[in-house]
Amino acid sequence: MRPFGYERVGDVASAIRAGRDTRQGQGDAPVQYLAGGTTLIDLMKLNVLRPERVVDIAPLRTRYADIQVGPDGLRLGALATMAAAADHPAVQRDYPVLAQSLQLAASAQLRNMATLGGNVLQRTRCSYYRDPSWSACNKRAPGSGCAAIGGFNRNHAVLGVDESCIAQYPGDFAVALVALDAQAELSGPGGQRVVSVESLHRPPDGQAHLENTLLPGELITAYRVPASGWTRRSLYLKIRDRESYEFAIASAAVALHMDGQTVRDARIGLGGLAYRPWRAREAETLLVGKPLTETAAEQVARVALAGAVTHGDNDYKPELGRRTLVRALMQTRAMEI
């Protein structure tokens, strides 16, 4: 690990000041915020991230770790831990897809450490990104190429990729947030703003090193999940190589508002398949106003994966993604509320 300056800040204004000179959305910014540290410290040890300064924002948890459930929806403080949100009885009851996306992620220790803010911003697990002995990685070294295209890419993304990067977004929670139309409250040098969680992650666009749309010095302080007719009938189905403590190779966040046998509204997020937390909007609209049969689910799943681009080792993913979504849809329909 390279030497760095360490600073602990006690309020959000100091945190913003400490980070305001970095560039927008830059993965290798010279100032990095430290919350749970489960991504940052790991990537600093691997020499992938080499910040000059680490700004410890953990003391902000006294103000930004609340979890509130009300008639308008759910508000999750960005410094709440994954474990705190996963274990929250009202989150489990009213937003099962969110609770499950957290319960099925990482390990007990990591869930006790990692915060919701950092979880959404976690970096890809692409082996070529994580190992600087590979010179070609557009995400780590802009313009250097992509070793995963033509390399070992079994775990790489098939949706939302381009020729510059096929890295997979590894998280689960952000997929559930995106499915539920969640918004992020941000604080930065220009004041506060609210954006959709979906807009936080950038497409590769030939600039894979730009990880997100946060402005310099901007922090996520909370997520808002609106109350709606579909949050209770929701689930997160995660398919992985082992039963626990593993990233998804395909996952689906599904929420349904049913009117008898007919779908009134539907929300679908896909994980383990895409470059960023993925919302399958076209597939959602196909479900509305019709009974949800297995045949309908299969048709919807074909649409959701229609844009998939594979690179050899990950040729299996579109079919796995389709089957995962069909099963998730049928299980969600069958839920007893």
Next chain:
Amino acid sequence: MKDASSRPGPSRRNFLGAAAAAGVAAPPALSRATAAPSKAASNGRSSFTLNVNGRGHRLELDTRTTLLDALREHLQLTGSKKGCDHGQCGACTVHVNGKCVLSCLSLAVAHEGAAVRTIEGLAGPDGTLHPMQQAFIDHDGFQCGYCTPGQIMSAVACVSEGHAETDADIREYMSGNLCRCGAYPKIVLAIKQARAQTRERV
């Protein structure tokens, strides 16, 4: 088997302990640092107090030092083990403010003011083993023993954090601790044996 420390001649642990102690004592800044607040110095070092197993330790370390390295290399608490050093194996598991965490992915300097508990802090003052430690012995919950301190810290937390109701829960909440020897079934049995006593104690 004889205790390593009672063997004649130098042992690996005695040698490492003595060398590390010399390293800590050497910097003249240490005595001056005792009254200073926690602050990262411009020379890449930080001075701070770490509370481990109920005792405060004033340290002056390279800012990069992880909690695991601070425990093992500077406080001679070598019970917490370094397996992968990347948060994937759980051998370094300790408790911070009562929750199980990975000390290898934690900066020591970031833990000033926190209550850290390691495997060395589980037994009673008279050396009586924690019920979970005894249960691992009773059920042969290990073979080589390298992952065991982390397994036991996770096991105690699994119970105290309320996730040891069913076998499936125990397996899920213990999945962050890998055991190369494959002692998993016996670890589940040990946790079930110590469950009630651990609830009363923690």
